[in-house]
Amino acid sequence: MDENLAENELRAALADNDPAAVELLWNHYASDLFAFLQVVLCSRHDAEDVLQTVFVRIARKRHRLAGARNLDAYVYQIARNEAFRLISRRKKEQTAGVESESWLMVAESHPKPSDLAEQLQAALARLPQPQREVIVMKVYKQKTFLDISRLLGLPVNTVASRYRYGIEKLRTLLGDFIS
Amino acid sequence: MNGKDAQNKKVEDLLRGAHLSEPSPQLQERITVEAKKVWNEVPQELPWLIPVGRLVASAAAAVLVVWLANYSSDRTLAQWSSGAVHAASQQPTDIEALSEMPYSPFVMRLVLLDHRSSAIDASVLIDHAETLRRILEEAPQGESAKPPAPAGGRSRLIPDRQSANSYS
Numbered sequence: 268m269d270e271n272l273a274e275n276e277l278r279a280a281l282a283d284n285d286p287a288a289v290e291l292l293w294n295h296y297a298s299d300l301f302a303f304l305q306v307v308l309c310s311r312h313d314a315e316d317v318l319q320t321v322f323v324r325i326a327r328k329r330h331r332l333a334g335a336r337n338l339d340a341y342v343y344q345i346a347r348n349e350a351f352r353l354i355s356r357r358k359k360e361q362t363a364g365v366e367s368e369s370w371l372m373v374a375e376s377h378p379k380p381s382d383l384a385e386q387l388q389a390a391l392a393r394l395p396q397p398q399r400e401v402i403v404m405k406v407y408k409q410k411t412f413l414d415i416s417r418l419l420g421l422p423v424n425t426v427a428s429r430y431r432y433g434i435e436k437l438r439t440l441l442g443d444f445i446s
Numbered sequence: 447m448n449g450k451d452a453q454n455k456k457v458e459d460l461l462r463g464a465h466l467s468e469p470s471p472q473l474q475e476r477i478t479v480e481a482k483k484v485w486n487e488v489p490q491e492l493p494w495l496i497p498v499g500r501l502v503a504s505a506a507a508a509v510l511v512v513w514l515a516n517y518s519s520d521r522t523l524a525q526w527s528s529g530a531v532h533a534a535s536q537q538p539t540d541i542e543a544l545s546e547m548p549y550s551p552f553v554m555r556l557v558l559l560d561h562r563s564s565a566i567d568a569s570v571l572i573d574h575a576e577t578l579r580r581i582l583e584e585a586p587q588g589e590s591a592k593p594p595a596p597a598g599g600r601s602r603l604i605p606d607r608q609s610a611n612s613y614s
Binding site for chain 2: 286288289290292293297298301302305306311315318319322323325326327329370371372373374383384387402403406407431434435437438441444445
């Protein structure tokens, strides 16, 4: 219900061309998008840059957002496009992101937090992009398969199978930590 | 299968043991300021402008396609135009030489008509046909044009009784 209220408030601000919509957009999307971008790009710095690009793009094309039927899907699509643009630019320029950058944190209570964080980062980075997207939304943002399918514009079964394959691959990659 | 599921559960728990950092207040400040700046700088596009723009683009594309089709058609059919046919069908005709021929006035009129109607045109063809019809009507219908009538009104191919008796 709160989600609907927030979305209605955001739609009203967009329709009124009110700059306060930027704050509403931030409150509504920033946390989820930042997590999504960190895992997709495997870099906190790149995620920050792309998040800024996403918000600037939304501000520039706000009339389209105001007319979008599914705000969440529209915003996520912009984020995905910007992330892929950065990845393809990196590939063309053959430049890597900041190496050994830590974007995943493990609680200090764990026996070897830095080791685990490093292993998890490495394992997630080796997953195919689509599987990583689904895992971050499901595990770190507690979204249901239905929510994810709506956000990514995919069938629910596809989302579920991507998640299952991703987890199975992680099981193989993280064998030492599981056993 | 159960062991596999249990291991998958362990992987999920392991992932949940880690967390991703939240955007910092500095990042929020930086991004919202930048986005608001763009918001104020860029005027909002009028919503009706988008379909109108698409309509104009579609119309322009349609005009271009029609123009290209016409241009292509004109180029292809250029060799079949009336001028080319006239040049191809024009043959040197020495009209004076025709005066030596029998029926020379008639042939000369036909040749002259042929020269005038070299352009392919329905009205010209109709005129041509009309003229030909008139010429044929006006043509002298003398006795030489008709086969001679048989003597006594009967065919010469059927022998009469008298001549038939003379053979016997």
